[in-house]
Amino acid sequence: xxxxxxxxxxxxxxxxxxxxxxxxxxxxxxxxxxxxxxxxxxxxxxxxxxxxxxxxxxxxxxxxxxxxxxxxxxxxxxxxxxxxxxxxxxxxxxxxxxxxxxxxxxxxxxxxxxxxxxxxxxxxxxxxxxxxxxxxxxxxxxxxxxxxxxxxxxxxxxxxxxxxxxxxxxxxxxxxxxxxxxxxxxxxxxxxxxxxxxxxxxxxxxxxxxxxxxxxxxxxxxxxxxxxxxxxxxxxxxxxxxxxxxxxxxxxxxxxxxxxxx
Numbered sequence: 001x002x003x004x005x006x007x008x009x010x011x012x013x014x015x016x017x018x019x020x021x022x023x024x025x026x027x028x029x030x031x032x033x034x035x036x037x038x039x040x041x042x043x044x045x046x047x048x049x050x051x052x053x054x055x056x057x058x059x060x061x062x063x064x065x066x067x068x069x070x071x072x073x074x075x076x077x078x079x080x081x082x083x084x085x086x087x088x089x090x091x092x093x094x095x096x097x098x099x100x101x102x103x104x105x106x107x108x109x110x111x112x113x114x115x116x117x118x119x120x121x122x123x124x125x126x127x128x129x130x131x132x133x134x135x136x137x138x139x140x141x142x143x144x145x146x147x148x149x150x151x152x153x154x155x156x157x158x159x160x161x162x163x164x165x166x167x168x169x170x171x172x173x174x175x176x177x178x179x180x181x182x183x184x185x186x187x188x189x190x191x192x193x194x195x196x197x198x199x200x201x202x203x204x205x206x207x208x209x210x211x212x213x214x215x216x217x218x219x220x221x222x223x224x225x226x227x228x229x230x231x232x233x234x235x236x237x238x239x240x241x242x243x244x245x246x247x248x249x250x251x252x253x254x255x256x257x258x259x260x261x262x
Contacts (some may be wrong), residue, residue, distance in 0.1 A: 044088030
């Protein structure tokens, strides 16, 4: 193994003793966990070192979704060292866009069934966000609005920022399934609106395209529900970034929140 951080090298040997590493370098990617490019016999991998508990259920779900062509393949993981190894997917030069193929892959993800996975508690997440945001937003009213809509629960990624979507030779794929579990599909759709900075009109158009591609009837309340979930997603993001002192992310989210709030 090439010379590198001694502690990391020891962890890699413990987790993946059969690896013969020819290259290892840190990647400037990820706000919560540490990521590295690892190479063995000209085969590239992404090595992720989780800062907290390893999300085993989410990793195994990602491995199964990779077989469906919509996720980055998992090569292995080791719970004790909190290391996971993924196939490195070279990105295409073309920019990431909200294409029909991306929406179709999202529908595949939403149709995935994994009974072992839990369900995200959005009510608890909103309560935590309210504490961080110190009463600057009426989170309780937003929670009551959400309760008016019929739930549409499916397996969700729950963290669809642009960095977690790649354009590859095989098409768009999703990565970083750390928060993946059951949730309302509108949460992922709201995340796309925020990640691509969509206007209300563009978000409604995306919503109709998604349901059309999925061959699911569009509910009468769909646009109102999307607007509600965009506000929820934005408040959760604002609280997450504020809690970590990442203030440069806050202003663009506030502008988007203003555009979507009625």
